[in-house]
Amino acid sequence: MKGVILGLCPTAALVDLCHETAAYDVLGGSFLLHSAVRFFPAGTIHVAVVDPGVGGPRRPILVQIDDHLFVAPDNGLLSYPMSSGTVRSVRVITAREYLLEQVSASFHGRDVFAPVAGHLAAGVPPERFGPEVTDAVRLAIPRTSLDPAGALTGQVVWIDRFGNCITNIRREDVEAFAPGASCTVRVLLDGRSLGGIVQFFGEAGPGGRGAIIGSTGHLELFSHQGNLARQWAIAPGGAVRLEVGA
Template identity: 30%
Template sequence: MAFITLTTDFGTKDHFVGAVKGAIYSELEDAKIVDITHEISPFNITETAYILKNSYKSFPKGTIHIIGVDSELSEENKHIALELDNHFFVCPDNGLISMIASEIKPTKIVEINIHDRIESSFPVLDVFVQVACFIARGGNLTVIGKEIKAFKKIIEIQPKVNQLENQIIGGVVYIDNYGNVITNINEKMFQEVGKGRDFVISAKKHTFTKIFSKYNEVATNKAYNNQQYEGHKLALFNSAKFLEIAIYRSNLDTVGGANSLLGLEYRDTITIDFINESKKDFTILT
């Protein structure tokens, strides 16, 4: 029995998701199909990468992940299949694999070459499904494509560290259902660069000098109901270990989320400045 996941920007109004599932079942009647999401912002590669990085590991080893975002075939946008961390990915080579493969390198990558036999304007249905089902039957990747050594990388997924290691420059890669703003700065980088130093996180005109371990830590006064703290801003490392800027008990219909209340959007710059001991006497505004 094969587990096959689907991650696309198709939405659920149209027939696309149903057609893909039907094609898989036509090939593998006992397949287990799981929707990771079909609500990726159209053509948003960075958002796709973040969601996949933080979901694929929850599935059993050997799971096949079909990724249908910006998947139209072109000279610049090849189709690839790869094995990474005992999982298989069938996707366009548009950089979305960069975040997943930033710490774990693929075991094998092939450029899919079955397009010569298939003319299609819907490659997820006509090509990716065939490749995924072939892998599910135990097929070797090299049968469906020539092996390659590298995949396309997108720079914006990776934060930068300045030469003096006093600053991390990152950006917003995802805004979740609560309006929480997720950056590409992970906890490991923060600890390695910061080395325990004081810091200032800057997000547009807003600054943070403390990172909480969970959301309700912001509600420090037990004399008040937690609802008294609704609307308080905070920074924390989320369950995926990425720096997140949030609004406590945010509700997009009432209180608002960090994206709307703080004016933060996808690709906005987020910086962390670390303070050397000799400079600790200056005033930090919070």
């Protein structure tokens, strides 16, 4: 993919965001993309490929969100960025001349998305790649809520390579739920208690479990120097519950 892009635009600056997305985890990939986009300058072209439907009827799309361009499969991979920014246009990529001559059934990252990104970087305007549409696939973004007992509930949306469980509960959700009292919040994961929220991993001690506000700005559940997801067999979608004063 990098070779294709550089072959079309030798001056392109290429940045690898992540190669650790779990296979077929479209929503998790969308969350990771959303977590990183804000650090890139206006005009950045993002190529995102988590594509279990490669070679099938799913469409390739080119989306402008705020001042960023995204090239991706139309399978919901852009759900998080589209929900948090202003979607200026969504185009189905139909212009065959901007793809590789031979398009395989298994590697559209190289044969479709990379050449489109390369042509964009070389100055081809977005409107040349295909018509605008309004029916891009959007996956449901997990939301937090208060249950009848007054607890804040959410879920695990991503698990990193350390086994830390990143949730959809944001810093501002925690602060609104327990203003100035986060240290008294009890965190439960799939019904099991992790204790409270700490300021850094080491505060829990080796092997200790807890929660922090991680680098994504979301509540992150961990086992210090361990792998919480493996220890407790946690997967994305695992239920998270915050209680105050318990």
